[in-house]
Amino acid sequence: MTTVTRPTRFDLLTLWDRLKSNYLLQKIAQAIFVVWFVTSVTFFVVRAMPGNAVDILIQDLTLAGVSPEDARNQASLLIGLDVDKPLPEQYGTYLLNTLRGDLGQSYKSSGLKVSELIVQVLPWTLFSVGLSLMITFTLGIALGAIMAYNRDTWIDHLLSNLAATLDAVSPILIGLLAILLIGVTWKMIPISDMRGAMSPGMKPEFSWDFIADIFMHVRVLLLVYVLSTIGSWMLQMKSSTIATLGEDYVTVARARGLTDARILTAYVGRNATLPLFTRLAISIGFAVGGSVLLETLFTYRGVGFLLAKAILERDYPVMQGVFLITTTAVVFANLLVDFVYGWLDPRIRIAGGEQ
Amino acid sequence: MQPTLTVRNLTIEYATRRGKVQAIRNVSFDVKRGEALALIGESGSGKTTLGLGIVQLLPVMARITSGDILYRRQDKTGAPPLEIAALTLKGNSLRQFRWRECAMVFQGALNAFNPVLKIADHFRDTAKAHGALNGKSLEERGKHLLNLVRLDAERVWKSYPHELSGGMRQRVLIALALLLDPQLIILDEPTTALDILTQRNIMDVLQELRSKLDFSLIFISHDLSLAAELADRVATVYAGKIVELSDVQTIFKAPTHPYTIGLINAVPTLSGHKDDLTSIPGSPPDLVEMPSGCKFHPRCPLADEQCKTREPESEFAAADHQVTCWQWQKARGVLKSYA
Ligand SMILES: Nc1ncnc2c1ncn2[C@@H]1O[C@H](COP(=O)(O)OP(=O)(O)OP(=O)(O)O)[C@@H](O)[C@H]1O
Numbered sequence: 183m184t185t186v187t188r189p190t191r192f193d194l195l196t197l198w199d200r201l202k203s204n205y206l207l208q209k210i211a212q213a214i215f216v217v218w219f220v221t222s223v224t225f226f227v228v229r230a231m232p233g234n235a236v237d238i239l240i241q242d243l244t245l246a247g248v249s250p251e252d253a254r255n256q257a258s259l260l261i262g263l264d265v266d267k268p269l270p271e272q273y274g275t276y277l278l279n280t281l282r283g284d285l286g287q288s289y290k291s292s293g294l295k296v297s298e299l300i301v302q303v304l305p306w307t308l309f310s311v312g313l314s315l316m317i318t319f320t321l322g323i324a325l326g327a328i329m330a331y332n333r334d335t336w337i338d339h340l341l342s343n344l345a346a347t348l349d350a351v352s353p354i355l356i357g358l359l360a361i362l363l364i365g366v367t368w369k370m371i372p373i374s375d376m377r378g379a380m381s382p383g384m385k386p387e388f389s390w391d392f393i394a395d396i397f398m399h400v401r402v403l404l405l406v407y408v409l410s411t412i413g414s415w416m417l418q419m420k421s422s423t424i425a426t427l428g429e430d431y432v433t434v435a436r437a438r439g440l441t442d443a444r445i446l447t448a449y450v451g452r453n454a455t456l457p458l459f460t461r462l463a464i465s466i467g468f469a470v471g472g473s474v475l476l477e478t479l480f481t482y483r484g485v486g487f488l489l490a491k492a493i494l495e496r497d498y499p500v501m502q503g504v505f506l507i508t509t510t511a512v513v514f515a516n517l518l519v520d521f522v523y524g525w526l527d528p529r530i531r532i533a534g535g536e537q
Numbered sequence: 538m539q540p541t542l543t544v545r546n547l548t549i550e551y552a553t554r555r556g557k558v559q560a561i562r563n564v565s566f567d568v569k570r571g572e573a574l575a576l577i578g579e580s581g582s583g584k585t586t587l588g589l590g591i592v593q594l595l596p597v598m599a600r601i602t603s604g605d606i607l608y609r610r611q612d613k614t615g616a617p618p619l620e621i622a623a624l625t626l627k628g629n630s631l632r633q634f635r636w637r638e639c640a641m642v643f644q645g646a647l648n649a650f651n652p653v654l655k656i657a658d659h660f661r662d663t664a665k666a667h668g669a670l671n672g673k674s675l676e677e678r679g680k681h682l683l684n685l686v687r688l689d690a691e692r693v694w695k696s697y698p699h700e701l702s703g704g705m706r707q708r709v710l711i712a713l714a715l716l717l718d719p720q721l722i723i724l725d726e727p728t729t730a731l732d733i734l735t736q737r738n739i740m741d742v743l744q745e746l747r748s749k750l751d752f753s754l755i756f757i758s759h760d761l762s763l764a765a766e767l768a769d770r771v772a773t774v775y776a777g778k779i780v781e782l783s784d785v786q787t788i789f790k791a792p793t794h795p796y797t798i799g800l801i802n803a804v805p806t807l808s809g810h811k812d813d814l815t816s817i818p819g820s821p822p823d824l825v826e827m828p829s830g831c832k833f834h835p836r837c838p839l840a841d842e843q844c845k846t847r848e849p850e851s852e853f854a855a856a857d858h859q860v861t862c863w864q865w866q867k868a869r870g871v872l873k874s875y876a
């Protein structure tokens with residue numbers, strides 16, 4: 183027996199071809215590219231632009247009486263990069279550090295690593311933003327579908343007006359109203375109870391007490407998140423459902439004698455929610471952005487709160503780290519949504535992108 | 538044998554912004570057991586409305602104001618048929634009536650399939666809704682039907698709708714219509730929006746199905762030549778009324794209604810010269826402001842005073858030949874010389 187061995191050609195070009203034909207790989211590559219791009223832009227803005235944050239830091243230190251030499255050394259220590267090295271080398275070290283999860287140290291809370299600061303607050307933002315998105319998405323879909331199915335009845339009018347109003351009012355206003363009404367006027371919940379992500383002395387563990395406590399702290403924030411975003415979900419689901427109800431395949435499904443329940447779920451519901459998944463990706467970014475305002479308002483110690491504080495104190499390493507982490511989170515959340523979407527819509531699944 | 542479908546005095550109204558319109562006006566006809574009845578008429582004459590009325594899938598602004606529809610399921614043994622008064626059905630029994638007794642394949646049904654479900658799922662859903670076949674026997678029957686409509690059953694069964702061409706989808710829908718063995722199938726312009734070869738292919742499939750299986754057919758079209766090919770009887774519809782109804786030979790060889798004569802003259806023949814092609818002048822009436830008397834009179838070369846003031850009733854020109862025209866007896870002689 184002779185075995186014929188063929189030379190396997192696996193150069194960059196064939197790799198590229200494979201990448202292009204694989205939806206999954208393509209999306210992952212895209213996500214990685216975005217994260218790299220944002221990381222680099224942050225670096226050059228903070229480090230390389232004239233009047234950049236590091237130069238200002240050195241200046242500040244010198245003004246405070248530190249010798250220029252020492253100032254440069256201190257700055258290097260703080261940001262974890264040698265400021266006297268040429269820029270490309272600094273950039274290289276920066277990328278390596280970032281990959282290792284080393285995001286430098288906070289200017290203000292001296293000695294504290296940025297990564298540690300973020301790890302402390304990130305779970306709370308993921309928890310509150312994630313939970314509120316889940317609630318708004320499901321509730322918005324359900325209410326939107328109810329509106330569409332009861333089109334032009336009093337239920338529809340009531341819900342539509344409510345949704346349009348909520349959609350028009352800004353989240354911060356809803357937040358202020360919530361504090362005023364719930365905390366001050368009706369005194370339903372003491373304002374101090376709303377502070378922080380959990381009560382002082384509470385230990386993060388898997389117990390009813392702990393879960394009850396974090397929900398007690400997040401409830402008003404959650405309510406504000408939900409109220410400020412649910413309006414547009416309801417309206418969009420309504421119009422999407424109405425459009426789907428007019429599709430031929432729904433009429434044909436009726437002609438085929440399918441049960442109403444089957445038509446509602448597999449024919450109307452599934453198709454009407456498809457466009458909303460695309461929006462889910464966008465709104466993840468918005469929710470994270472909104473958390474800066476709302477977490478500050480409710481002194482909820484999440485990423486948004488940390489960022490607001492860092493901006494106030496001009497704590498650049500922290501800002502940089504938060505940007506990086508939130509971008510990464512949003513990009514990968516988008517990736518997840520993309521996959522769910524591709525899995526839900528066979529037309530995307532196969533073609534990879536377009537129909 | 539009794540007719541599979543008996544429609545009597547059916548009137549269907551739409552509530553539009555400009556007022557009420559009667560899209561179907563006092564229509565009566567039978568579909569005999571196993572026959573194919575073609576409904577022919579211009580756009581807007583009410584053909585689709587009639588089909589939707591039978592399966593009660595009219596849009597919300599439509600209302601059936603009068604009439605009876607009787608459907609009869611009967612086997613060849615001559616046992617008394619199962620009679621269903623379609624218009625009295627509600628809820629679950631209406632749902633069961635649809636597709637199991639009477640399947641309607643819609644006009645332009647290229648979007649008839651749920652884009653997120655496979656063809657197999659569409660068969661499964663349909664069977665399940667009627668408590669019919671499942672599992673292996675469903676798959677066998679489904680694939681058998683797909684073969685009957687000349688599709689590669691193995692491949693199509695596992696496909697998503699968007700992976701099939703328009704002509705293939707149309708054939709899948711016809712196969713799906715046969716799944717529960719209905720005795721009546723309504724095909725609303727099954728070949729419009731398809732190219733001429735695909736159209737040919739579907740007509741062949743339909744003819745083959747008619748010879749192999751046992752069902753009655755209402756074939757809706759505005760194309761007379763397709764009707765001639767497939768139908769046993771032809772009804773011409775004008776402004777919501779059946780103006781002439783007879784067997785296919787009579788309609789083509791000896792039409793008596795001026796509208797039918799006009800339609801037949803308007804069909805271009807391969808041998809005919811261009812000068813012979815006479816189309817009907819004018820356009821179908823506005824249903825909101827319907828003309829007085831015979832609704833065809835503004836376009837009819839024979840219209841006289843009586844036609845303008847009084848609407849004719851349906852009469853029998855022969856045993857199985859209905860016509861609705863004051864002057865049917867002379868129409869043919871006069872109009873022949875026109876051409
Ligand atoms: N949803 C509707 N609302 C109001 N009027 C309607 C509606 N659908 C149909 N009509 C009216 O009913 C009449 C008959 O329409 P229908 O669709 O039954 O005609 P058709 O013979 O099937 O025409 P086509 O050959 O174009 O399919 C039309 O003149 C139209 O004005």
Ligand code: SF4
Binds near residue numbers: 795833834839840861
């Ligand atoms: S009734 Fe008069 S107008 Fe109407 S079709 Fe007959 S001849 Fe023409």
Ligand SMILES: [Mg+2]
Binds near residue numbers: 644
């Ligand atoms: Mg039609």
